[in-house]
Amino acid sequence: MEAVGWAAVVVVAAVVVAGVVVGVRSIPDAQRYLKMRRM
Template sequence: MSAWSSRTIRARPFVKVTVATCISPPTRSNPCRRPNPRSRKELLMDVVGWTATAVVVLVLLAAAAVGVRSIPDIRRYLKMRQM
């Protein structure tokens, strides 16, 4: 038998929330924790991933803004080439 069990609490109709509860009081050798807590490295990798995604989105938006802003210059250059 494990040190934790789960019980279901009805918060709202058709919504189930599972809460971990200790069967026995926590000890040094058997603390009552979630079954698989996220490590610090996993949280750090999440932050790195979201940061990298945000940087890529900002670069793409900046490139699109530069492209849209330079459309009149491109048209003027193409007119000069046709002369």
């Protein structure tokens, strides 16, 4: 059962990291998009 717990922790950590990476990457893209819209 310990293996299942570790697997769940790893999966959750991977999802959180992926979400943070996507969020950080989308911020500059959103700003660039808004600048293009103003022009």
